[in-house]
Amino acid sequence: MNESAFQAGAARVDITPPLGTLINGDFITHYARFIHDPLYAKALVLQQGKTTLALVIVDICAMPKDLLDEVKIALQNETGLLPQQVLIASTHTHAAGSVASLLLGAADLPYRQKLPALLIESVKAALQHRRPAKIGFGAVDVPEHVVCRRFFMKEGYQALNPVTGGLDGVKTNPFGDEQQIDRRVAPVDPQVSFLAVKGLDDQWISVLANYSLHYVGDWENGTITADYFGVFSEEIGRLLQAGPGFVGMMSNGTSGEANIWDFLDPDRYPKAHFAKSELIGKDIAGKVANALQAIGWQEAPELSARYTEVAAGVRKPSAEELDAAKKLAAESQYETIQQVDRDALRRIYAREQVLLNDYPDTNLFPVQALQIGTGRIGALGAEFFAETGLKLKQNHQPYFTITMANGYIGYVPPAHEIERGGYETWRCRTSFLEPGAEEAIRTQLVELLKAEAERPVYSSYEIKQYER
Template identity: 60%
Template sequence: MNFVTPFLAGAAEVKTTPPLGTRINGDFITHYATHIHDDLFAKALVMKSGEETVALVIVDICVMPKEFVDGVKTLIASRTGIAHSHVLIASTHTHAAGSVADVHLGSLDPAYEKMLPGRIAEAVQAALQQLRPARVAFGSVAAPEHLRCRRYTMKPGYMPLNPVTGGTDQVKTNPFGVEAYIDHSVAPTDPELGFLAVQGLDGRWIGILGNYSLHYVGDWENGNISADYFGCFSHRLRERLNAGGEFVGMMSNGTSGDVNIWDFVDGGRYPQAQFEKSKFIGHDLADRLVDSLGSLEWQPEPVLEAIFESIPCEIVKPSAQELENAARMIAGARFETIDCDDEGLKRIYAREQLLLAEMPAIRECPAQAIRIGSGIIGGLAGEFFSETGLYLKTQAGTGSYFTITMANGNAGYVPPRHEMERGGYETWRCRYSCMAPGTEAKIREKLLAMIRTLRA
């Protein structure tokens, strides 16, 4: 008698909302939580087929360093037995969450860093307890309206400052206050809202994992805690599907390092009140996804496979002369009260050069590929541009594919070589943007090879 191994899936979410007073990063300076607008969560989707178990975990947070994520994976493995290579943990990239990383003058919160790992592991454990016979389907809808490449060439009369070199860039990122000088954006965006849908064989929903290449929306005052549009999307899914408490909606961040919805050309097309733009975008994406569900092709017995590799990559450090200049620049600086104007940015980035000089010359950049039936999900540890995601989708050669970024760690910005040559905020050398030219292509090709291995 032949027995078919059932495909099982379960999902769960655990609240990770920090207490008031917790540090928030994602800006040039530290902010502190003064108001909880909506709760944050660690959300886990666990799938099992035979001996293979995969966990996809999305956390409402800005970024998580590799060392932090590695510790969380070790904790998950000790509690569940799921292998490091088969767990993907990614940040949504909301900029209104507790901090576990130092970015510029934004510092980690030690208490939150201590609390969060257990909550993430708890979500995976809870999802395992919810395992039941299931089926999966990949889907896709177009949603180009909410995407803008935030890197612009500017008209004569405005020279974009590079605070590291003291010279000028070819592009300006987020041209606040100088919109009149905008000529055009420099790169395409990825219009696809890709998703993985998971449903019990009894018809009850288990979870949906969306993927969209849009930065956080950020339509709130600093000090608020919010899951941004990622949370609005998830809540709307549950509402539209009339799903029970066992359903978990998740939104992952695609290749959005050069994309946001701060529309500098047509800024009046969205609601202006705080949190209303996040709600509008999150609900619109969820509605489009739900309206497309009738065309899905369900797979009741999908194959599960996963590959993980940590890629050693060189970083670029300042020269001795640059370090000498940086030391002079920060002499007498008042970082406690610094303004993020041109002079303030020069001092912030001077500090970055001195700290960068003390870092190891090699940064480990994780890459991961997970096959779920006819689809593959890639994971990259950093902020990659839409160009990278579009390339991988074109070359993957599989039925469905999308890339989750800020997954399994954070290498910071990893722009394509030609975008590094243009300059702009994402390329200003610092601890968060220090990868050697050509790193994006190296990582991209390695992930593509992993994808093709799973596809074979």
């Protein structure tokens, strides 16, 4: 094998949690009672000369930065892969094992201890599968399946903010209040972007797609499923008639305010469990498969990676707010909460203020940019709105943003959306950065994407952490 030639390899490792494992992604904890389909850690490795990139997409809701930093350090020790050249991201299925504490959804410690070795195994297997390859980028619009879930409501509607006790200017997911909707707040990103990889023998290696659709969620609580991300991954392989070594992958784009619960047309999808995710995943796969017929291939793509961290201030409760939150938390019986009504929200977010108050005043936020031939991929460790992704796409094409990558701190809305309010902006451990953070992070990513990637970019924090 010519070591200077472009090579690629892909692999997947089963990470399905055992029954009884905690599930997060809701306001309260659920427990795995039924496994509908297996979950995977899927790795794609690209190598050109001495530069190797690894992209790992994991069927899980969210993975914190400290966990992924540990994985990257272990990978460096075992394989020599540099941490800044490894991208690890969650799909954001809300029906997976929990490794992060989100609201009242607790982390499952046994599963958290088990997961790192499985992620490492996926990358090592992909490295073993490397062979001469070619890559191509493409995109197709799929506007049917993604809508903004934030709404301006009709005059007189009261959208309660459980943190401030006041009223928001917008309402997220207005269940039961559909008749009070005025209009959607913002446009979404309808594009499915993708990176395709074939061997020089024209046998498929992998397709990594990216869509800004939050998740589908057409299952009963207690279910383990990869959601539409898994459906797409299986269907694209079938449509391409790919061999057993093919690895289909779907990553999450800038979907912080986007989902498929269409409150203006609630009956346009089938209601049965898994029917909607099957329909959407297969439809996206069909459109991507058609677009792949016109893709242009690159056999000697230059590879590079740049990584840094942005210091962003943390929003915290005032002394008065903290005192009130402590009193409410002290009288709340959280273990009895089953229905998340207005009173439950007040109590849940009171607890969040108490816990958030112990956070450091500054958060170091991971920002990564990969160059793969003529294409670029940005990676951000949180949930960003479509506005952020659309602005980033203005600077580079082909390009897409993978979110919930290299860490997870919750939502990072634009400053004007924080001012409007709504669920995604409520101050808590999953929405706590200062209003200017989105612009600062986006600006930094633009700079990385523009930069000549002759050598990796480190922050001083990363040098200390990764070289210890």
